[in-house]
Amino acid sequence: MRYKLLVIILLASFAAEASKVRATFDHKIFYVPGEGNMIECYFNYDGSSLKFLPTDENYFQAQVEATLILRRHSEIIDFEKSIVKSPEVLGAQQIDFFDQRRLIAPNGDYLLEINLIDLNDPESEKVFHEIPISIRNPKNELFISDLELVAGYSEASANSEWAKSGMDVIPFLSSHYGQEFDELMFYAEIYNANLDLGENEQYLLSYYIEDIDTEENVADIIQRKKMETELVSVLFSKLNIAELPSGKYNLVLELKNKLNEVIAISKKVISRHNPRSLVISDELDINQTFVGDMTHKDSLIEYIHALHPISNQMEIGIMDNGLEPLSLLELKSFFYTFWLERDPISPKQKWLAYKQALWETDQLFATRLKKGWQTDRGAIYLRYGKPNTITDKTREEGAYPYYIWHYYKAGKFNNGKFVFYNRDIGQEDYELLHSNVRGERTNSKWNLVLHSRDTPDVNFFRDQTTP
Numbered sequence: 001m002r003y004k005l006l007v008i009i010l011l012a013s014f015a016a017e018a019s020k021v022r023a024t025f026d027h028k029i030f031y032v033p034g035e036g037n038m039i040e041c042y043f044n045y046d047g048s049s050l051k052f053l054p055t056d057e058n059y060f061q062a063q064v065e066a067t068l069i070l071r072r073h074s075e076i077i078d079f080e081k082s083i084v085k086s087p088e089v090l091g092a093q094q095i096d097f098f099d100q101r102r103l104i105a106p107n108g109d110y111l112l113e114i115n116l117i118d119l120n121d122p123e124s125e126k127v128f129h130e131i132p133i134s135i136r137n138p139k140n141e142l143f144i145s146d147l148e149l150v151a152g153y154s155e156a157s158a159n160s161e162w163a164k165s166g167m168d169v170i171p172f173l174s175s176h177y178g179q180e181f182d183e184l185m186f187y188a189e190i191y192n193a194n195l196d197l198g199e200n201e202q203y204l205l206s207y208y209i210e211d212i213d214t215e216e217n218v219a220d221i222i223q224r225k226k227m228e229t230e231l232v233s234v235l236f237s238k239l240n241i242a243e244l245p246s247g248k249y250n251l252v253l254e255l256k257n258k259l260n261e262v263i264a265i266s267k268k269v270i271s272r273h274n275p276r277s278l279v280i281s282d283e284l285d286i287n288q289t290f291v292g293d294m295t296h297k298d299s300l301i302e303y304i305h306a307l308h309p310i311s312n313q314m315e316i317g318i319m320d321n322g323l324e325p326l327s328l329l330e331l332k333s334f335f336y337t338f339w340l341e342r343d344p345i346s347p348k349q350k351w352l353a354y355k356q357a358l359w360e361t362d363q364l365f366a367t368r369l370k371k372g373w374q375t376d377r378g379a380i381y382l383r384y385g386k387p388n389t390i391t392d393k394t395r396e397e398g399a400y401p402y403y404i405w406h407y408y409k410a411g412k413f414n415n416g417k418f419v420f421y422n423r424d425i426g427q428e429d430y431e432l433l434h435s436n437v438r439g440e441r442t443n444s445k446w447n448l449v450l451h452s453r454d455t456p457d458v459n460f461f462r463d464q465t466t467p
Helices: 193-197 297-305 313-320 328-342 347-365 376-384 446-450
Strands: 009-011 023-032 036-045 059-061 063-072 075-085 097-105 108-118 127-135 148-155 167-171 183-191 202-211 217-228 232-240 247-256 262-272 389-393 402-410 413-421 431-435
Touching (some): 063 097, 183 202, 217 232, 297 328, 347 376
Antiparallel strands (some): 063 075, 063 108
16 A cells, blocks of 8 residues: 655744745645556635736736745656636736645655745745655555545636546535535545456446544445446545544555455545534433433533543544534433443433542642633543553652553553643643553653753744644
């Protein structure tokens, strides 16, 4: 399986600096038989960052000089320089506009250098950015292109820069789908199926939405199609996401052979905000469950937010995108479903045990500004329970006050350790600095950080990672 890299950058400047071109950038990698790997580069120019000059008495237009240089070390592999013009607009409108450029390169590791300048504004600063690109497409073996999210399709017009496989394909330069979206459209290509599986053979193509944590299909959003082996197969498709709840997901394109074995797969991370879609069971009167007595909306919202430390990405997405617009019945449904999924036999007892743990975190870790669950120690306590041992290092000379928590078993991981420290001596809010548990915050220089109390300006956080 080749290495895939997707980079989305915002070429921007702070308002206090001289004006610069602002543009959203994305790229996808395809393959053209006989030519090689094709890097499609997409730009969405922010019209408000550009100067529009008159083309005649009533119309105005922006112009950007865009230079793309693909380098491998000091060698230039491909080069593209163009003047990109906005559509002509009436009056002083500053509209956004798209552009697409294509580069060809063999397999390898590269730096893509992007230079942008507003040709209508002599005082505008040049934008410069470098993006690493790695291409690992196999030779004579089945593989799938990047999945390109699409804003729209139409029949290709003459000499269109957006044309692919007879259609104009307009990219969707985001991975976030708000509640205004009912469909997710995408484009992909499949290569070398005839070389890998044989001529005139069949295979099964499936595309679906999966939970980013469990990798399970979500809400039965799936389509399947039998395919004939070809050198290049093209897929223009879409999925209905009207009922997809808020959260983070993978868009998955999967190929299986006649033995039902997965022979190729490609994924693209997406996010969804859809407050109107909370599952309410038709088979259950929610008010006959333990949530039936929860009649105060504000209190229920507070309970739901307190589930944050033990929630998956989809659930966190629902919480973070706003619970207030939801009805009391929808909130009850969410809360009950949350606990039913974690304990189908005794969801009420599971909630009551967690409620007791919330009370404990308030007693142990709450500050003047935060409830217990909002602190790092409180979140870990709720996620993994009480630590088996606690090492108190709050009075170590030359170090920030810190604790080390040790778990024989933290979730599914053995020998879990967590280091919490306090940089603000006036507060009792100990931050999580480092853990050896996968998915938690890590910092290989944690010991140096702890003992940098007398040199606080040194940056030891460059390699810090968070889930």
